[in-house]
Amino acid sequence: MIKFDVIIAGAGIAGISSAEILARYGLRVLIFDINEKFCSFSSSQQHGWYHLGSLYSIFPESDYLKSMLVSLENLVKNYKCFDGMNATIDKNGKLNFKKKKNAWINNDRIKYLVASRNNKDFKINKIKNILKIIDWEKKIKKFVSRHKRYEKINWNKMKASDFVPKANLLDYRKKFIKKPDLEELTLDKNTHFMMEGYDRTMKSYLIANDLFDSFLKNKGKFLNKTKLLNLKKIENNFEIKTSKGKFLCKYFVNATGYNLKKDNAKNFKVKSVYSPIAVFYPPLSKKNFVRLTPKKNKTINHLLHKTEENVNYSVIGCGMDADKKNRKNVEKKLISLCKKNFKNYKKSNLMGIYSGLKTEYVKNKGERHYNFKIYEKAKNHYLIIPGKFSLCFSLASELKNKIIGKTKIKNNKFYKSKKNKIISYPLHYNLISKNI
Numbered sequence: 001m002i003k004f005d006v007i008i009a010g011a012g013i014a015g016i017s018s019a020e021i022l023a024r025y026g027l028r029v030l031i032f033d034i035n036e037k038f039c040s041f042s043s044s045q046q047h048g049w050y051h052l053g054s055l056y057s058i059f060p061e062s063d064y065l066k067s068m069l070v071s072l073e074n075l076v077k078n079y080k081c082f083d084g085m086n087a088t089i090d091k092n093g094k095l096n097f098k099k100k101k102n103a104w105i106n107n108d109r110i111k112y113l114v115a116s117r118n119n120k121d122f123k124i125n126k127i128k129n130i131l132k133i134i135d136w137e138k139k140i141k142k143f144v145s146r147h148k149r150y151e152k153i154n155w156n157k158m159k160a161s162d163f164v165p166k167a168n169l170l171d172y173r174k175k176f177i178k179k180p181d182l183e184e185l186t187l188d189k190n191t192h193f194m195m196e197g198y199d200r201t202m203k204s205y206l207i208a209n210d211l212f213d214s215f216l217k218n219k220g221k222f223l224n225k226t227k228l229l230n231l232k233k234i235e236n237n238f239e240i241k242t243s244k245g246k247f248l249c250k251y252f253v254n255a256t257g258y259n260l261k262k263d264n265a266k267n268f269k270v271k272s273v274y275s276p277i278a279v280f281y282p283p284l285s286k287k288n289f290v291r292l293t294p295k296k297n298k299t300i301n302h303l304l305h306k307t308e309e310n311v312n313y314s315v316i317g318c319g320m321d322a323d324k325k326n327r328k329n330v331e332k333k334l335i336s337l338c339k340k341n342f343k344n345y346k347k348s349n350l351m352g353i354y355s356g357l358k359t360e361y362v363k364n365k366g367e368r369h370y371n372f373k374i375y376e377k378a379k380n381h382y383l384i385i386p387g388k389f390s391l392c393f394s395l396a397s398e399l400k401n402k403i404i405g406k407t408k409i410k411n412n413k414f415y416k417s418k419k420n421k422i423i424s425y426p427l428h429y430n431l432i433s434k435n436i
């Protein structure tokens with residue numbers, strides 16, 4: 001039976017990023033997936049939003065904002081060796097995302113259009129609504145304050161993950177918010193304000209492909225169309241039974257996303273919900289934006305993505321989740337939101353709509369966690385879930401620390417990678433490239 005140091009089941013972004021870093025540090029790693037292509041389930045259904053914490057600045061507690069910033073710090077520290085990793089810090093301590101063809105992260109920032117208290121989403125006819133406004137104003141002030149701190153960071157001198165979440169109302173400045181330019185939208189300019197966020201869009205295909213290419217260059221092995229069947233502990237090793245035979249390993253990592261539900265236990269629980277995504281061409285807007293309102297069913301996110309031939313298209317998500325039964329209904333609601341919000345709706349074509357399956361670790365009472373999770377089910381047996389595609393850098397770095405320890409960073413220059421056919425493009429990309 002072939003023996004590996006580590007076997008990883010599930011080749012979504014959680015599995016690939018973990019396999020990459022462990023192989024880069026010299027371990028013999030096997031990764032396998034039930035599907036023909038890798039990154040072809042949730043990791044291909046995602047919106048392409050690179051979370052740096054901007055959206056999570058609206059939460060009263062700061063843990064999620066902190067974890068998104070830690071992921072950015074891990075990206076800068078542990079992924080310098082990739083040519084596409086374009087986050088750089090200049091001598092003045094400013095963080096930049098260099099423009100280049102193979103860049104992982106686009107430099108265009110996602111703007112926030114925030115509903116203000118005179119918007120019709122707040123109907124002041126009940127005490128409940130007045131309380132809602134007070135709560136919203138408090139959240140928004142903190143949101144603005146945290147963004148102001150983000151702008152002030154000197155990345156050479158301070159840790160963003162410590163500095164930004166500590167923002168308080170003294171950091172708030174009204175001049176930081178602007179009147180929105182809403183020419184492509186039907187929203188009322190007098191009942192919204194605009195703030196430049198710091199999240200960006202990402203080229204998830206390039207991230208997954210480059211990580212996988214590094215994995216191969218570091219002698220990683222892989223199998224597709226291979227199902228995890230079960231595992232057995234044999235002395236200090238695991239015998240992993242798959243549809244393509246048995247393998248031995250010292251460490252076993254389960255990164256099977258939605259299938260982690262089978263491992264739900266008292267201290268580890270994951271939950272899946274459907275989340276709709278609509279794809280339009282030509283694009284409905286030239287800007288990346290999020291409309292924030294306390295009404296979840298009126299929140300809308302518009303991201304611009306590009307094909308390799310530089311054709312722009314719109315990828316639109318919203319604040320609504322669904323279960324298996326009502327997902328078609330929620331997809332219809334997203335279409336009506338698009339119809340209502342975009343002036344160009346009739347000039348564009350709906351190229352496709354789908355409900356992606358989001359699987360996340362949840363807290364005890366079932367609340368969302370918005371962070372990655374590594375759970376050691378038994379000695380050397382890990383269950384991992386990234387929470388977000390963009391948290392894969394923290395997830396992988398942390399798993400490496402657990403398995404190998406906090407050794408010196410191995411970041412040898414690794415030049416341009418070649419395309420690996422086994423890595424799937426995002427679903428929205430496939431919908432466009434097949435149809436235009």
Ligand SMILES: Cc1cc2nc3c(=O)[nH]c(=O)nc-3n(C[C@H](O)[C@H](O)[C@H](O)COP(=O)(O)OP(=O)(O)OC[C@H]3O[C@@H](n4cnc5c(N)ncnc54)[C@H](O)[C@@H]3O)c2cc1C
Nearest residue numbers: 010012013014034042043046047048049228257356389390
């Ligand atoms: C609609 C939507 C929008 C999103 N938008 C964003 C976004 O904009 N930004 C962001 O950062 N994140 C986003 N996310 C979240 C992100 O997509 C996920 O957090 C991430 O992709 C999960 O990665 P994963 O590797 O855990 O899961 P997956 O990609 O699902 O990988 C799990 C893999 O395990 C394999 N598998 C399952 N069972 C078995 C088995 N028995 N044997 C072998 N293999 C098995 C599957 O085939 C799959 O390839 C979004 C998610 C959705 C659904």
